[in-house]
Amino acid sequence: MIWGIFAGFSTALINTAGYLFSARFLMYYKNPVRLLVMSSFLMMLISIPFMLWLCPFSMIRSPWMYMGEVVLSGILFLIGQGGFFAALRYFEASRISSLLGLKIIVLSGIFVLCGGKLNLLQMLAVVMATAAAMIFNWSGAQKSSLKGWLMLMIPLICYPCVDMLETDLVVKMETYTNWSKLHSALATVPLMYAVLGMMAAPALFFLKPDRGQLGKALPYAVLWLISQVLLLCCFAFLQPVFGNVILATRGVFSVAAGAALPYFGLAALDSKIPVSLWIRRVVAALVMLGAIALYSFASL
Numbered sequence: 539m540i541w542g543i544f545a546g547f548s549t550a551l552i553n554t555a556g557y558l559f560s561a562r563f564l565m566y567y568k569n570p571v572r573l574l575v576m577s578s579f580l581m582m583l584i585s586i587p588f589m590l591w592l593c594p595f596s597m598i599r600s601p602w603m604y605m606g607e608v609v610l611s612g613i614l615f616l617i618g619q620g621g622f623f624a625a626l627r628y629f630e631a632s633r634i635s636s637l638l639g640l641k642i643i644v645l646s647g648i649f650v651l652c653g654g655k656l657n658l659l660q661m662l663a664v665v666m667a668t669a670a671a672m673i674f675n676w677s678g679a680q681k682s683s684l685k686g687w688l689m690l691m692i693p694l695i696c697y698p699c700v701d702m703l704e705t706d707l708v709v710k711m712e713t714y715t716n717w718s719k720l721h722s723a724l725a726t727v728p729l730m731y732a733v734l735g736m737m738a739a740p741a742l743f744f745l746k747p748d749r750g751q752l753g754k755a756l757p758y759a760v761l762w763l764i765s766q767v768l769l770l771c772c773f774a775f776l777q778p779v780f781g782n783v784i785l786a787t788r789g790v791f792s793v794a795a796g797a798a799l800p801y802f803g804l805a806a807l808d809s810k811i812p813v814s815l816w817i818r819r820v821v822a823a824l825v826m827l828g829a830i831a832l833y834s835f836a837s838l
Contacts, residue, residue: 542775546784556761570623582735621692628686645698659836673822
């Protein structure tokens, strides 16, 4: 459990940094589709060598079914990422990562429908994590709109489905190979993102990116790949619901990120709010930590 919690915290930290880089890209180019396609293409270029090195193709049983899951997760991911990047135009960069904590409710429903069980304390922890994400929404931020919420609903629905599929892919890889969870995640992530990039790459002929655009998309692509290895380890150790309760700590890191943005010349990525509202965000972050502690206790 300890390794899973550590992987979850690390994912939350790296995700928050990656979201800031994605918001910086959109500040320059105002085009979420461009960021989605270019980051997917860059992740493909990074992933292919690791896929050829790490992925044990000969050991995968029922390869067509396995690859079908990979393709389905890629399609849902592309749809979810498109909605997320579109939502970045309506929400501050330091706030949107915490709002993604709302997907815990959707994921919990999928988990139960698929035969999983949550006890009363675990359900309370899920509610606490969701409430903390909502507190961030009403924490004095200036950007928000109905259209932004509609865009945000896309990843809130797609991401939980992707989480369940990715967890299943890592568990199957572990079963096929008898490797550790980390080794299985290291083999699964490059395969997934190589396929994802191949699906997105044809759009490059229409977008015609230049070197500057690729350079600004690269930090996000690298951070996202690293976070996905850690995320799949977290899910494999803890299951997706507990993993997403831990990922709600993105709110904690977003508080620090929002406060630090002006010192890096990126104040335009976030709205200016008074000290009293920063205190409210800190309270929300503490509620998220309480949810993690409660879920951990309920899982013992």
